[in-house]
Amino acid sequence: xxxxxxxxxxxxxxxxxxxxxxxxxxxxxxxxxxxxxxxxxxxxxxxxxxxxxxxxxxxxxxxxxxxxxxxxxxxxxxxxxxxxxxxxxxxxxxxxxxxxxxxxxxxxxxxxxxxxxxxxxxxxxxxxxxxxxxxxxxxxxxxxxxxxxxxxxxxxxxxxxxxxxxxxxxxxxxxxxxxxxxxxxxxxxxxxxxxxxxxxxxxxxxxxxxxxxxxxxxxxxxxxxxxxxxxxxxxxxxxxxxxxxxxxxxxxxxxxxxxxxxxxxxxxxxxxxxxxxxxxxxxxxxxxxxxxxxxxxxxxxxxxxxxxxxxxxxxxxxxxxxxxxxxxxxxxxxxxxxxxxxxxxxxxxxxxxxxxxxxxxxxxxxxxxxxxxxxxxxxxxxxxxxxxxxxxxxxxxxxxxxxxxxxxxxxxxxxxxxxxxxxxxxxxxxxxxxxxxxxxxxxxxxxxxxxxxxxxxxxxxxxxxxxxxxxxxxxxxxxxxxxxxxxxxxxxxxxxxxxxxxxxxxxxxxxxxxxxxxxxxxxxxxxxxxxxxxxxxxxxxxxxxxxxxxxxxxxxxxxxxxxxxxxxxxxxxxxxxxxxxxxxxxxxxxxxxxxxxxxxxxxxxxxxxxxxxxxxxxxxxxxxxxxxxxxxxxxxxxxxxxxxxxxxxxxxxxxxxxxxxxxxxxxxxxxxxxxxxxxxxxxxxxxxxxxxxxxxxxxxxxxxxxxxxxxxxxxxxxxxxxxxxxxxxxxxxxxxxxxxxxxxxxxxxxxxxxxxxxxxxxxxx
Amino acid sequence: xxxxxxxxxxxxxxxxxxxxxxxxxxxxxxxxxxxxxxxxxxxxxxxxxxxxxxxxxxxxxxxxxxxxxxxxxxxxxxxxxxxxxxxxxxxxxxxxxxxxxxxxxxxxxxxxxxxxxxxxxxxxxxxxxxxxxxxxxxxxxxxxxxxxxxxxxxxxxxx
Numbered sequence: 050x051x052x053x054x055x056x057x058x059x060x061x062x063x064x065x066x067x068x069x070x071x072x073x074x075x076x077x078x079x080x081x082x083x084x085x086x087x088x089x090x091x092x093x094x095x096x097x098x099x100x101x102x103x104x105x106x107x108x109x110x111x112x113x114x115x116x117x118x119x120x121x122x123x124x125x126x127x128x129x130x131x132x133x134x135x136x137x138x139x140x141x142x143x144x145x146x147x148x149x150x151x152x153x154x155x156x157x158x159x160x161x162x163x164x165x166x167x168x169x170x171x172x173x174x175x176x177x178x179x180x181x182x183x184x185x186x187x188x189x190x191x192x193x194x195x196x197x198x199x200x201x202x203x204x205x206x207x208x209x210x211x212x213x214x215x216x217x218x219x220x221x222x223x224x225x226x227x228x229x230x231x232x233x234x235x236x237x238x239x240x241x242x243x244x245x246x247x248x249x250x251x252x253x254x255x256x257x258x259x260x261x262x263x264x265x266x267x268x269x270x271x272x273x274x275x276x277x278x279x280x281x282x283x284x285x286x287x288x289x290x291x292x293x294x295x296x297x298x299x300x301x302x303x304x305x306x307x308x309x310x311x312x313x314x315x316x317x318x319x320x321x322x323x324x325x326x327x328x329x330x331x332x333x334x335x336x337x338x339x340x341x342x343x344x345x346x347x348x349x350x351x352x353x354x355x356x357x358x359x360x361x362x363x364x365x366x367x368x369x370x371x372x373x374x375x376x377x378x379x380x381x382x383x384x385x386x387x388x389x390x391x392x393x394x395x396x397x398x399x400x401x402x403x404x405x406x407x408x409x410x411x412x413x414x415x416x417x418x419x420x421x422x423x424x425x426x427x428x429x430x431x432x433x434x435x436x437x438x439x440x441x442x443x444x445x446x447x448x449x450x451x452x453x454x455x456x457x458x459x460x461x462x463x464x465x466x467x468x469x470x471x472x473x474x475x476x477x478x479x480x481x482x483x484x485x486x487x488x489x490x491x492x493x494x495x496x497x498x499x500x501x502x503x504x505x506x507x508x509x510x511x512x513x514x515x516x517x518x519x520x521x522x523x524x525x526x527x528x529x530x531x532x533x534x535x536x537x538x539x540x541x542x543x544x545x546x547x548x549x550x551x552x553x554x555x556x557x558x559x560x561x562x563x564x565x566x567x568x569x570x571x572x573x574x575x576x577x578x579x580x581x582x583x584x585x586x587x588x589x590x591x592x593x594x595x596x597x598x599x600x601x602x603x604x605x606x607x608x609x610x611x612x613x614x615x616x617x618x619x620x621x622x623x624x625x626x627x628x629x630x631x632x633x634x635x636x637x638x639x640x641x642x643x644x645x646x647x648x649x650x651x652x653x654x655x656x657x658x659x660x661x662x663x664x665x666x667x668x669x670x671x672x673x674x675x676x677x678x679x680x681x682x683x684x685x686x687x688x689x690x691x692x693x694x695x696x697x698x699x700x701x702x703x704x705x706x707x708x709x710x711x712x713x714x715x716x717x718x719x720x721x722x723x724x725x726x727x728x729x730x731x732x733x734x735x736x737x738x739x740x741x742x743x744x745x746x747x748x749x750x751x752x753x754x755x756x757x758x759x760x761x762x763x764x765x766x767x768x769x770x771x772x773x774x775x776x777x778x779x780x781x782x783x784x785x786x787x788x789x790x791x792x793x794x795x796x797x798x799x800x801x802x803x804x805x806x807x808x809x810x811x812x813x814x
Numbered sequence: 815x816x817x818x819x820x821x822x823x824x825x826x827x828x829x830x831x832x833x834x835x836x837x838x839x840x841x842x843x844x845x846x847x848x849x850x851x852x853x854x855x856x857x858x859x860x861x862x863x864x865x866x867x868x869x870x871x872x873x874x875x876x877x878x879x880x881x882x883x884x885x886x887x888x889x890x891x892x893x894x895x896x897x898x899x900x901x902x903x904x905x906x907x908x909x910x911x912x913x914x915x916x917x918x919x920x921x922x923x924x925x926x927x928x929x930x931x932x933x934x935x936x937x938x939x940x941x942x943x944x945x946x947x948x949x950x951x952x953x954x955x956x957x958x959x960x961x962x963x964x965x966x967x968x969x970x971x972x973x
Contacts, residue, residue: 070913073848073888305914531912704951
């Protein structure tokens with residue numbers, strides 16, 4: 050089997066959903082309607098922190114066309130709290146509003162205009178409280194508390210030991226250490242240290258969060274939701290409503306982008322509660338400004354000390370990171386510990402002390418965003434790597450290469466050994482950017498590397514059905530949000546079962562139909578869901594071979610699959626013929642099942658990562674000395690993916706990751722002043738446009754088939770984004786001599802740095 | 815008030831409010847869901863449709879302004895089952911990811927190619943400034959537009 054050349058896997062086939070998308074037929078949540086459906090609108094707090102002393106929805110409820118109007122106090126028939134780490138978030142504010150934009154009341158009405166009008170009729174009295182808007186304010190002694198304390202949710206095995214610091218705004222602390230860092234730093238020949246800041250940024254999925262919720266006559270709930278993890282939404286709602294999991298059905302149509310913003314319950318609880326009250330299906334569709342009030346990336350301050358020996362070997366890393374998780378923890382505590390766990394990057398470091406904390410502030414909740422805590426740390430470590438290279442008078446590429454963990458080397462006791470060859474990625478990136486070649490006087494080059502763990506332990510299950518005509522249905526719950534997972538899963542099933550790709554249908558996630566999958570995030574779908582589909586398809590293959598063997602009177606070992614048929618030494622049966630013979634009629638089907646559940650291990654976070662995501666970025670930049678504007682002229686990303694199941698969709702993923710990374714590197718930052726978000730609309734929040742992209746952008750892959758995923762693949766999709774900021778900043782430094790420690794690298798920041806530059810030569814080579 | 819317009823080649827007579835937006839009339843009134851609502855502020859381009867061949871943001875374009883005009887949405891781009899050259903190029907180049915920007919991108923590109931059948935890469939980048947994509951990094955979209963243009967003058971045509 051393994052010797053057979055691959056037919057579909059590894060080919061750049063067009064996406065299986067491309068046709069419905071270019072013709073406008075693809076359906077997203079807001080394209081769906083139901084008989085009797087009404088529209089919801091949300092009244093949000095205008096204050097970052099306020100006591101809510103009165104919410105009166107009486108006048109709104111009386112408006113003709115309004116079918117439901119709710120304040121927090123009206124939600125008495127279920128548990129109003131939710132959240133994947135802490136159940137700290139009420140569906141509608143209860144007594145206190147903790148950030149500007151927090152839902153305070155909600156209405157459902159026959160049309161959107163009536164719902165909007167009803168919001169105007171809701172009377173709310175607020176008593177403003179002192180808000181903590183930044184990490185510094187929230188961590189100051191005696192700072193006002195965002196929360197008095199909330200019970201953990203217990204969603205995740207690796208959060209079974211949430212460690213809040215009582216009486217402060219710290220909702221989780223993480224500590225990881227080995228060796229003796231203090232001694233090692235004291236004895237190091239060169240120690241570099243600094244603090245780096247990463248801004249709050251928003252995902253800006255073009256489709257904002259949307260839900261259509263309907264309770265049926267039997268009291269069961271169905272939601273069509275723009276979610277990356279229907280099963281997490283289901284468990285959250287089952288807890289709130291105290292109903293069995295089987296009574297809640299979450300269906301996921303096409304998603305208009307996710308990037309982490311649609312992980313875990315967001316608007317689904319409110320939509321379900323409104324639909325319950327209204328007794329009618331309710332659509333709740335956020336606007337883009339409301340998405341800015343729903344979730345964002347965790348801003349951070351990361352202080353790192355790195356010690357090297359004279360010979361360039363890394364001896365110690367000490368890291369102290371604070372992440373701003375906003376007003377509600379969402380998945381912030383996991384972002385913090387997963388990110389911090391790999392703060393040492395892809396390097397061999399004998400002495401390590403890593404501390405981090407998740408800090409509540411009165412801002413939009415911080416949660417998952419492509420990279421999951423790692424971009425913030427890589428920004429610091431990879432910048433310092435270049436600072437160290439200059440101090441050691443070493444080439445930054447060589448210094449990294451010297452310290453990379455080798456294939457098969459241990460990252461941490463009990464965790465998966467390193468499964469890639471980053472030196473290969475670095476070599477290819479350096480070559481492609483022309484690292485050793487002379488550069489134009491006005492151009493600077495920089496590199497950066499990254500390593501990221503995927504979520505562990507995690508579970509993926511899949512069902513594959515072979516129908517009477519030889520066509521195949523894949524039931525899996527990986528969400529298609531643009532990354533191409535439906536195409537990849539179809540390719541895997543088509544490969545194992547030797548059928549054309551267009552004979553395979555991948556069903557959209559539906560918790561009543563498609564089996565459990567933990568989450569579509571963490572770059573895990575190809576490796577984990579893909580393995581489940583592969584196992585399920587192999588199960589079908591074994592059944593198919595057994596059935597054909599029986600019909601032909603041959604041994605299974607004499608048979609193989611080829612082109613939709615079971616082929617023996619002298620006879621050949623199509624799948625349709627095989628099934629007809631087995632069932633004695635043209636009906637019946639074979640059903641295969643795949644379960645990938647590696648379980649808990651002795652690894653530091655409780656599970657061993659299914660793969661390491663590793664990538665290198667190389668940038669070539671120009672800087673306008675007059676304006677401070679940085680332009681990335683060329684960018685090369687090389688990711689170690691094991692095997693590209695679909696090079697076309699993978700390239701698209703990584704190109705998109707680079708450009709999204711350029712967003713927070715050069716343009717994007719949610720700006721707050723006086724307790725208000727200043728730029729929560731696309732008019733003023735600038736994401737990269739077509740003409741902001743590098744003139745040359747190349748995404749390449751290292752493929753050694755050394756991953757745990759199907760056909761040697763690994764996860765991908767986050768790796769290309771993570772090195773962007775440090776690679777660009779390192780290039781700016783090598784060109785101009787200025788080192789910036791705060792993102793984004795706006796013209797103003799760069800200009801100021803250039804102006805205050807001491808008259809020394811740039812550390813360029 | 816009553817308006818008469820041609821949508822994807824088909825004459826329509828519609829009763830709309832003075833403040834009705836073209837996007838709502840298309841999506842809710844005519845069940846043409848291909849144009850997407852996103853930024854509501856004429857920034858992102860997800861709602862782009864063509865009115866008399868010119869790209870407009872349907873989210874901020876009054877339906878009454880389309881009176882006596884021809885509107886083309888993504889649903890009208892293909893000729894029956896035969897895809898428009900731009901649609902084919904988008905499929906083949908991998909220019910589609912989540913798909914939410916795709917209809918706006920296609921129609922913007924269609925308007926550009928009608929004006930300029932053989933644009934340079936820089937001209938395509940400039941023309942697409944008003945169409946945001948958060949998935950692709952734009953490269954494959956630009957490649958697709960250039961490939962469609964290279965395939966001949968049909969790319970700027972359509973109804």
